[in-house]
Amino acid sequence: MLTMRLEGHRTAVLGAGGAIGRACVRQLAELGGEVAALDRDKTFAEGALDGVAGTHRAYEADVADPGAVSATVEAVWADGPVDGVIYAPGIAITSDVADMAWPDYRRLMAVNLDGAFHAAQAFVKPMIAAKRPGAFVFLSSMAGLRGEAGASAYCASKFGLIGLTQSFAAELTPHHIRVNAVCPGNVDSPLLRQVSEDIAAYRGGDADDVHAEAAKIGAARRLVTADEVASVCVWLVSPAASAVTGTALPVDVGALVG
Numbered sequence: 196m197l198t199m200r201l202e203g204h205r206t207a208v209l210g211a212g213g214a215i216g217r218a219c220v221r222q223l224a225e226l227g228g229e230v231a232a233l234d235r236d237k238t239f240a241e242g243a244l245d246g247v248a249g250t251h252r253a254y255e256a257d258v259a260d261p262g263a264v265s266a267t268v269e270a271v272w273a274d275g276p277v278d279g280v281i282y283a284p285g286i287a288i289t290s291d292v293a294d295m296a297w298p299d300y301r302r303l304m305a306v307n308l309d310g311a312f313h314a315a316q317a318f319v320k321p322m323i324a325a326k327r328p329g330a331f332v333f334l335s336s337m338a339g340l341r342g343e344a345g346a347s348a349y350c351a352s353k354f355g356l357i358g359l360t361q362s363f364a365a366e367l368t369p370h371h372i373r374v375n376a377v378c379p380g381n382v383d384s385p386l387l388r389q390v391s392e393d394i395a396a397y398r399g400g401d402a403d404d405v406h407a408e409a410a411k412i413g414a415a416r417r418l419v420t421a422d423e424v425a426s427v428c429v430w431l432v433s434p435a436a437s438a439v440t441g442t443a444l445p446v447d448v449g450a451l452v453g
């Protein structure tokens with residue numbers, strides 16, 4: 196757990212209702228920060244704020260819809276300035292390139308990559324206008340650093356996020372706004388359960404076996420927790436990481452080297 200404090204610091208967490216988003220919301224609040232929780236359904240964002248001490252607000256935005264993102268970001272800024280943005284929405288679809296249905300490909304890209312671009316654009320304009328230092332963190336993946344059979348669209352979206360991160364970071368350095376990507380390994384989460392079921396259906400086999408296999412990759416041969424990912428995201432979005440920008444940081448218990 197980080198020992199820094201975040202009083203006076205406000206972070207927008209997109210995909211706040213998810214496993215990693217919720218952990219980010221909780222840790223930011225525990226450090227004294229204020230959170231704007233966003234999700235595609237407002238009740239998901241409100242759920243993330245349940246029992247969380249402090250003054251936080253929930254908002255609804257489908258990140259695949261640029262108009263909805265712009266309107267919600269305007270509402271978030273009307274409630275106060277934003278210092279940090281954590282982008283955690285994401286969906287996974289398992290398919291070979293040869294068999295991927297175009298609407299599925301577009302749906303995945305719309306959330307994982309287009310949405311990140313929409314959010315980047317909508318949040319950065321008021322940040323620059325306000326002349327405030329700030330930080331963006333995009334949830335990429337180990338799948339953004341290494342390809343994998345059956346994960347072409349997911350990998351393309353997550354590699355794409357790292358390209359966006361590097362370019363956006365280079366553009367924003369003069370404005371004292373930092374941009375980083377975090378690349379989690381397999382996280383103990385409902386999303387990993389769903390992916391295990393999809394992979395079992397794709398390869399043939401048992402979902403529990405696939406999940407158990409996912410838990411053994413990497414030098415540490417265990418899953419990553421949502422809290423372990425969140426603590427890196429929270430650090431990167433905080434002023435404590437003031438010299439860190441343009442990076443893609445694996446949080447994978449050594450999956451890439453194990």
Ligand SMILES: NC(=O)c1ccc[n+]([C@@H]2O[C@H](COP(=O)([O-])OP(=O)(O)OC[C@H]3O[C@@H](n4cnc5c(N)ncnc54)[C@H](O)[C@@H]3O)[C@@H](O)[C@H]2O)c1
Nearest residue numbers: 210212213214215235257258284285334336379382384386
């Ligand atoms: N769970 C893992 O093993 C893992 C590993 C590596 C990377 N990641 C990435 O980390 C991020 C968070 O993962 P998670 O496990 O918390 O996922 P999750 O499925 O628990 O949460 C995703 C959140 O995004 C929201 N969302 C989905 N579509 C949206 C849309 N159109 N507009 C707004 N919000 C939308 C969902 O409602 C949900 O609250 C994702 O980008 C995922 O790809 C996860």
